[in-house]
Amino acid sequence: MSALVQPLPDVNPLQDPLRFARRVPPCAVVIFGASGDLSKRKLLPSLYRLFYERRISPNFAVIGSSRTPMSDDRFRDTMKDSVSKFLEDAPFDETVWKSFAQCLFYVPGDLNNPSSYDDLRVKLDAVEKSHQTAGNVLFYLSTQPSHYAEAILELGAHHLNKGNGWRRVIIEKPFGHDLNSARKLNDEIHKVFDESEVYRIDHYLGKETVQNILAFRFGNSMFEPLWNRRYVDHVQITAAESIGVEGRGAYYKEAGALRDMIQNHLSQVMATVAMEPPSVFDATNVRDERAKLLRSVRVMKPEDVPTYAVAGQYGPGKVGGQDLPGFRQEPSVDPDSQTDTYAAVTFFIDNWRWAGVPFYVRTGKRLPKRVTDIAIQFKSPPLGLFQQETKTGPREVRPNLLVVRIQPEEGISLRFLSKSPGSGMRVRPVSMDFNYGSSFGERTPTAYETLLVDAMAGDPTLYTRQDMVDASWQIVQPILDVWAHSIFDFPNYPAGTWGPKASDEMLARQGHVWRVP
Amino acid sequence: MSSAVIFPAQPEQILKGLGKLWTSLGEEEKQHGKPTVLRACAMTLIVATDENDGGFYVSQTISELMREHPSRGIVLCVSPEAEKSLEARVLAQCWKPFGKAQQICCEQIEIVARPESWPNVGPTLIGLTAADLPVIFWCRHQAALSPQATRDERAGLEAVSSIATKIIVDTAELNPEAALKLIADWQMQGRVVADLEWTRLTPWREPLAHIFDNLARENTFSKFHTVEVVHTGERPSSCVLYIAAWLSRPYNAKVKFKREQGYGPGIQRIVLHSDAEAIQFERSSTDCMTLSSTNGRARKYSYQDTGLAELMTEELSILGPDGAFNAAFARAQELIRELE
Numbered sequence: 001m002s003a004l005v006q007p008l009p010d011v012n013p014l015q016d017p018l019r020f021a022r023r024v025p026p027c028a029v030v031i032f033g034a035s036g037d038l039s040k041r042k043l044l045p046s047l048y049r050l051f052y053e054r055r056i057s058p059n060f061a062v063i064g065s066s067r068t069p070m071s072d073d074r075f076r077d078t079m080k081d082s083v084s085k086f087l088e089d090a091p092f093d094e095t096v097w098k099s100f101a102q103c104l105f106y107v108p109g110d111l112n113n114p115s116s117y118d119d120l121r122v123k124l125d126a127v128e129k130s131h132q133t134a135g136n137v138l139f140y141l142s143t144q145p146s147h148y149a150e151a152i153l154e155l156g157a158h159h160l161n162k163g164n165g166w167r168r169v170i171i172e173k174p175f176g177h178d179l180n181s182a183r184k185l186n187d188e189i190h191k192v193f194d195e196s197e198v199y200r201i202d203h204y205l206g207k208e209t210v211q212n213i214l215a216f217r218f219g220n221s222m223f224e225p226l227w228n229r230r231y232v233d234h235v236q237i238t239a240a241e242s243i244g245v246e247g248r249g250a251y252y253k254e255a256g257a258l259r260d261m262i263q264n265h266l267s268q269v270m271a272t273v274a275m276e277p278p279s280v281f282d283a284t285n286v287r288d289e290r291a292k293l294l295r296s297v298r299v300m301k302p303e304d305v306p307t308y309a310v311a312g313q314y315g316p317g318k319v320g321g322q323d324l325p326g327f328r329q330e331p332s333v334d335p336d337s338q339t340d341t342y343a344a345v346t347f348f349i350d351n352w353r354w355a356g357v358p359f360y361v362r363t364g365k366r367l368p369k370r371v372t373d374i375a376i377q378f379k380s381p382p383l384g385l386f387q388q389e390t391k392t393g394p395r396e397v398r399p400n401l402l403v404v405r406i407q408p409e410e411g412i413s414l415r416f417l418s419k420s421p422g423s424g425m426r427v428r429p430v431s432m433d434f435n436y437g438s439s440f441g442e443r444t445p446t447a448y449e450t451l452l453v454d455a456m457a458g459d460p461t462l463y464t465r466q467d468m469v470d471a472s473w474q475i476v477q478p479i480l481d482v483w484a485h486s487i488f489d490f491p492n493y494p495a496g497t498w499g500p501k502a503s504d505e506m507l508a509r510q511g512h513v514w515r516v517p
Numbered sequence: 518m519s520s521a522v523i524f525p526a527q528p529e530q531i532l533k534g535l536g537k538l539w540t541s542l543g544e545e546e547k548q549h550g551k552p553t554v555l556r557a558c559a560m561t562l563i564v565a566t567d568e569n570d571g572g573f574y575v576s577q578t579i580s581e582l583m584r585e586h587p588s589r590g591i592v593l594c595v596s597p598e599a600e601k602s603l604e605a606r607v608l609a610q611c612w613k614p615f616g617k618a619q620q621i622c623c624e625q626i627e628i629v630a631r632p633e634s635w636p637n638v639g640p641t642l643i644g645l646t647a648a649d650l651p652v653i654f655w656c657r658h659q660a661a662l663s664p665q666a667t668r669d670e671r672a673g674l675e676a677v678s679s680i681a682t683k684i685i686v687d688t689a690e691l692n693p694e695a696a697l698k699l700i701a702d703w704q705m706q707g708r709v710v711a712d713l714e715w716t717r718l719t720p721w722r723e724p725l726a727h728i729f730d731n732l733a734r735e736n737t738f739s740k741f742h743t744v745e746v747v748h749t750g751e752r753p754s755s756c757v758l759y760i761a762a763w764l765s766r767p768y769n770a771k772v773k774f775k776r777e778q779g780y781g782p783g784i785q786r787i788v789l790h791s792d793a794e795a796i797q798f799e800r801s802s803t804d805c806m807t808l809s810s811t812n813g814r815a816r817k818y819s820y821q822d823t824g825l826a827e828l829m830t831e832e833l834s835i836l837g838p839d840g841a842f843n844a845a846f847a848r849a850q851e852l853i854r855e856l857e
Contacts, residue, residue, distance in 0.1 A: 096819050
């Protein structure tokens, strides 16, 4: 038999990358905080979906851990309810579930209790043998952020950070409460895990459209030449939510909009929009460029904060005939709360490409609709040859606008001017649209599916690195410091509106207006 | 679906008709005061059918395909019943994604040709292909693919395949010798060819391949010396040959074919034998597949017959040469010679 004399292959000869999903190695995923909301709503449905689509190895297991006492079977039943309920755009298959459930295990335990980690070790050893996970373990910290350091140090103390295979740890946001706490947390983590083993998750980076920004910018030659201060007038990044804090008042009153969204998600989005092209598309080079961009963002002086940052908090309002409570009327919220439910910041990027171009970033709750997008507003042509036709008569032309929609309808639109039919030279804006859903009709994987597979495959491109986290805290820290010592006249915008007047004034000072997305 | 006007099969007139169609869709847009129609095209998809296959079924499939692969669809129906030697109509296939305000529309051209006119259709098609985009030819005209094809059918097939970037056929209904010869002839001419019988194998191939991703596995793929494929047909069909070829090619493993009754037509079970282990992947019920190993656990997968639109969606994602198929195809040709 020729098989006996041929050398063993370096790669699987049955692989067919044209048709098969990317392969990930065998591994066990340990979820701390397994009875929590994130596990139920996102992690387990994503893992089930990956299993259903055969995108993870058959040699796979999940070990859930939390304080709630539960058997393996009880954990499986609980997770079955959650998965069937929270599975997005995908069917729940009883037969596949039975197979998936065989990969689910549970270890009850308290993160403070050292014996819990001994129990975990026993379970991991058993699973390594029964499910042939090759000793690879992905730890997922889905616990209270205040327990991150403690859990990681205990993993180290029990030598769970080393084993027969690789060990990696995913850490959910918020990564620290401010710059100092983030640095301290990094130091604690690095006592146990090397930076290459740390995966700080920012689910915005896992969204298809955010990834598509890189493809759009660096896969096409026609936009990149315009992508600079010479042609771009300003950039607006909006992440609006129509809902309030929805029972997260206790968490939100500690975080606020600036910490909850701008420090992490939106600063990473801004970095993706503005970064230089990497020389190679790999994790190191892409993250180097993102980090470099974040380090180029001008750090505000305290006296500049009132000019370039606006805090807001929603008050009661009426939407669609329905009365909505203000933030201070939400459960678990102090009636005199100074928490920002809206934040808008003008960033400047001090590099050759972007010097002088304002990047306006805003986020808020109880805004008129749920939308996240990035608008690149190009400069007007140097000479105004045409007038734009509108219902109220001709007016000056509106410049080109490129909008990258992240949610709800992922896609890209380019607004440009076209001549209106008929005699005379009147122009009107038309839109050229790329709709992600219609051009790629297959189900778009959720951000958590993408990011979990990446972590299992050892690809940290879409995860944030220590220096990126550090840089993003540096740019918001002066604002946090000033706001911490300010008394705001909250509420300053009614629920269902586009935020406080001061936010409009911030743009008006630069001669700009917020778009209505 | 919107608008349908009959034209003589002159490319200029057909394209003019298409232009009018888009103008009328734009009128609707104007009335709504905001964009309601999105025009999309990523390729030209030519579908050749015969009179038994055309009409709603093909249009329906194209409309399903356009969600992922928006195209200018050209349906070429060859029918002796055609009133004129060549005539065409244009229409737009539109769909509105759930919960969205905007319709996505793709254009479709239907050309009806008498069998004797089919060989002359080339210039018309060339004039109708979308500029700078790939041209995919999906041949559903089974008679033209068979060894008994008439001279006109062969010439017609050549007229269309000669302008195609990729040719897609389905050899499920052909005898495997004829099927493999047809594809081999095209490949000899340097054409990119796909067979939906290979596409149907993806749900079988992927879990099998996945097993050998585990580098810690004691029994590597190279140790499996025999591939056994159990099928329902009287003789191994194209897909049975393909799967056996794909599994046996890397290490020249021995191949055994076996016939048994099972759940639905086609492959029922695949068994890989090594000295130490057997890996079995079988249809364990009408909607379930079970992957098991004598050394390990069993894992179940849901199984659904892959619909035509899904098969085509997968094929349209691969516009260039398909190395895995080409390698398996070459080995399948050897296997069929061994069977003889």
